[in-house]
Structure formats: structure tokens, C-alpha cells
Amino acid sequence: MSTFEDLTVRIQHFVWQRRVESWEHEASPNLGKVIDAVIEEAAPGPEMLALDLGCGSGQVSLRLAPQVAELIGVDISERMVERMLARAAEDGLSRVRGQVSPLERLELARNSVDLIVSNYVFHHLNDDAKARVVQLCYGWLKPGGRLVIGDMMFGRGGTTQDRQVIMDKVKLLAAKGIGGYWRIAKNAVRYLLRVQEKPIAKERWVNLFETAGFKDVHVRTVVAEAGVVVGMKSSDAGAKDSHD
Structure with a gap:
């Protein structure tokens, strides 16, 4: 990672550390509609290990957790992760884990998760980082796994x-x-x-997914400025895939 990218990560960490208390009250009214669409498109199941990228204080994670076997929430801010875990404990959700990491630096085992979701996070990444993380997601997913991203799309x-x-x-x-x-x-x-x-248009999202190797890619418009993009990792995808 370049010096500029490292500085960007540090700035993002600083910003989100300071926004923990206000984030739940500042969110756009449209955010709830996009979250609903993300959960629906995720099609969670009781055997799944799910990953929420940019989990924040748990807006998606805590709704998804009761519907899967285990959920890992990842965020650049340790205070956000702490808040998410505290809320999970309050709700009696014992199979929720947290991990602090910039998404671009997250390390997970290949073919290890069934479902990856993210909501209103990727527009904070530059375009190269968006592509990099989508490719990483492809590697982390098991064959047949699903990636669902809700975000501003224009x-x-x-x-x-x-x-x-x-x-x-x-x-x-x-x-x-x-x-x-x-x-x-x-x-x-x-x-x-x-x-x-740094939002990008729907067509570019489709291109990012397809370039990474995802199949059956489609975009669902939720509100004028935002939508959900979904892609599947083929069930016959082998370990020789080049997208690490």
C-alpha cells in the first residue's frame, strides 16, 4: 500500500472513531430502505458464516446475525466494532464477532465464508480500492457464495x-x-x-463484479441515489481462481 493510501486509511480511521455516537442519528432516511434490500438480497441461511464489511455500529450485522450461524463484523474503527458487539450482547446475540481492519488490508482464509454484505461503505473507498476489495471478496467466498453491496450508485x-x-x-x-x-x-x-x-454508477459496479469473476450479477435500484449490486461465485469455482 502506497504512502498516500496509508494516509487515507489513517484519516478514515480518525473520522469514524469520532462519529461513533452520532452515526446512528445522522444516517440518511433512505438508509433503512437500502438495508432492507441488502438483507433481502443476501438470502441468509442458518448454516451460513456471514461477513459484514464496514459494519459500523451494527445496522446490518444485528439484523442479519439471527438468521445465520455466525457473523463477523469488520470496521476500520475499533469504537464502532465495540459498539456493535455491545449492542449484540444487549440483544442476546452470542455468535457475533468483531474485527478491526481497513477493508483493503483485511486478511481471511480463502473459500471460508458463505455470504459477504456491505452497506453504504464502498463510496468512501477510491476506485482502485473498490476493485481490490471486490476481488478479495471473491477469494474469501466459498463456491456458491454471494456478495451483496448496498451503496450510492451514480x-x-x-x-x-x-x-x-x-x-x-x-x-x-x-x-x-x-x-x-x-x-x-x-x-x-x-x-x-x-x-x-466517491460513488460510481451502476454499470461500473457490474463491471467490477464481473471482472472479479462473479456470475449472475445484477443491480437493484432502491432509491434514486442508491441501489444494491449482487453477484455469485460459481459453485464450480476452483482453488485455481486467480483473484486473491
């Missing part, structure tokens, strides 16, 4: 759909008055410079 304004999503977000924030205008300015800088949020 590009850089090059399509009519992109421009409509951007305009809808601007109108929504503008309706909130001065505070909304401040957020428009702040988000515009982030978007133009790709400093914090």
Missing part, C-alpha cells in the same frame, strides 16, 4: 440519471434553508474533488 454527472440524482439532492438540501445551503457547498467540494464520497 456517476460524475455524465448521464441524465446522474444529473437528476444530483439536482434532487440539491433541492432537498436547499429546502432546509441556510444550513442546507452550507451542506450543498460542502458536498459540492467533496463531490468535485472526490475527497470523502
